[in-house]
Amino acid sequence: MTHAAATVDQMLPPYPAERGLDVYNKKLGMWVFLASEVMFFAALIGTYVILRFGATGEWAKPGIVLNIKITAFNTFLLICSSVSMVKAYAAIQDGDPKKMRFWLLMTILGGATFVGIQVYEYIHLVEHGFVPSGVREGSELAELVAKGTLPAATMGLYGSTFFTMTGFHGFHVTCGVISMTYLYLTKALPGKYSKQDYGGIETVGLYWHFVDLVWIILFTIVYLI
């Protein structure tokens, strides 16, 4: 535990206080916030599970509407950005702000690319006729529905749940990218992070790993099964 000593300053409140959780406020606040986020995504994912398994008809087979390959690449990218986040965190713990800046920038780029690919995916889906209300009439997918390749009864629910879940995940990634860019410009570039003070990096890192984890679940249940 070579890193333990470095966190000491942050763990202590700046004035005398009863012993709390020995975790500094920002980090504790983020954990508490993430608990709330878990409940938010639980509501969305729970809805998906109930609608899908409570549906009277078949659900669309994976790989017909959604392009698994592109999203698999996107998933890989997001996982990589989690790794680069850890690298940034480890670098600043070792007192290397230059390396931290590099890895933070990589994380931002990874996240931004993820959002970019998701936007590209959405545009294509809508072009093919996949919309939040289901399948657009007269579109390419409407023909597949007519041929019976896609189940007509559940396409509306498919569209509703897909766009809501992935959309809110995308929104969270975007928020993460914005926060990291903000920290990069206002804290990392001016050199305000050090071995003793890296609360921002650790906190935003927690958020980033959470968003990554949610995506792994979403990718599995929405795209693969």
Add this chain to the structure above:
Amino acid sequence: MTTVAATAHRTPAHHDDRSFIRKYIFSTDHKIIGIQFLFVSLFFLLVGGLLAMQMRWQLGFPGKPMPGGGILPETMAPGGVILPEYYIQLVTMHGTFMVFFAIMPLLVGVFANFLIPLKIGTHDMAFPRINMWSFWSFFAAGLVMLSSLFVPDGAARAGWTMYAPLSARHDYSGASFGQELWSVSIILVGLSSILGSLNYITTIINNRAPGMTWFRLPLSVWSLFITAILGLLALPVLSGAAIMLLFDQIIGTHFFDPAAGGQALLWQHLFWFFGHPEVYILILPAMGMVSDIISNGSRKPIFGYHSMVFAIVAIAFLGWIVWGHHMFVSGMNPTLGSSFMVSTLVIAVPSAVKVFNWMGTMWRGNIRFHVPMLHAVAFVAMFAIGGLSGIFMAATPVDMQIHDTYFIVAHLHYVLFGGSLFALFGAIVYWYPKMFGRMMSEPWGKVHFWLTFIFYNCTFFPMHITGMAGEMRRLYDPNQYTFLQPYQPMRVFISISAFLLFATQLIFFVNFWWSLFKGKKASQNPWHDNGLEWSLPSPAPHGNWETVPTVYRGPYEFSSPQAAEDYLPQYIKLPTDREPARAPVAGH
């Protein structure tokens, strides 16, 4: 980070050079934010009350022009006669305003913000800026909800529970924009509560004064802590549900529309999964503050402090597994229904523990019936009635009969008005001196209390009877059913009592505003209480303490043989007291 935080916290209490806007409008001071919540939510309380008065007019005097109703547009009340489509808006918005914009912010927004740092002994919340955002998103939500009353189609019309598919499809409810504004506003309320809750939780865990151990926390702080956990985990579910509802309304998704494969019951599950913890969000802080006031008014330590804490925790835990009892008649599997019935009945145990402990506290106490104490005692009595009627509807077979009748309306008003609101009146009077530096008028406070108590019971008690007789809630004109016509005189009695109850609240409002400028100047510790907040001058200064006090004992040391007076504050060091162990400085 550390250095910035350190300077901010070490700013001396008397040195305050913030501009007017930073000080009173976009303030990050927890006390100002609490007071902002107080003013705004009292305003919404008034709005909710006005809506209720219009409903009572229609129920008491159906089809007659309402006095002053002429100012309402043709689409609501032509010639002052309330239309059915306006009546359902009144029902919906009364519930929405009272739950989300009056009781909840009054309890949590006002008192969690104001009391937590003062009572645990810290300078401010852990995240003052997030706290400010919590207030402003609440404010925005309130404006959105208020504006929905004025849009062309009128406000939301599906009741405050917004049951789908009525709420999800515009062609069903007849309201479009108002319905959407409701969803947007609720999403914002959720955001506000989540931001507030994460602040309260972090602050209580990490920022307690030296010596303020968990079991020296006042019960008000304990209850606000548990409430914050409920809010943190329940509100995101509501936000998620409201987002899906909004999508159903504006972008054509089908979550809650059975016609397109969605599930209407899903909304009920999501709503009540939030809604039942919400019920405890609306009562636990009241219980905590009442515990503080009753111990103070009885001049005795609270009876069974630890059992009070565990009862709060038990109620909060059980609150998560009982939501199905709102849905007994929704066609749920009866086996599942009976498990919800059992879990609901179990809640009576910790609730009864609390009621008995309050009575045990008062037993043979040297009771001072000051205004907050009167309200607190009324709280206990009214909560007991509301709790007992709750047992009726927890039992599935009884609930089948009384579901969605005025019996439910009576029950929920006994716990929300008789419970939460009485506690709030008491708490506002109690902490008013610490907020504004002046006392509210004692004689007028007593007049307000007694009139409220009488008219409140006259208003809501008869509803048990009409409810048992089968009068449905949200009914525009019960006289359309022959079997409900004999109860019309009772409805007139209820309505007149309700008008008098509303008029009585004007005494409180006048007292509140008059005391703000002309009230008697408050001493530092006017109630002779033990909490840390009373070690500060009234009103409490920015930054609270220059150095936070040290805590030597629990908050309920009244009539202690160790002290000459009948109270012994937490911050007084007796020769026998040892200094508490400070947080160990790890690694140094």
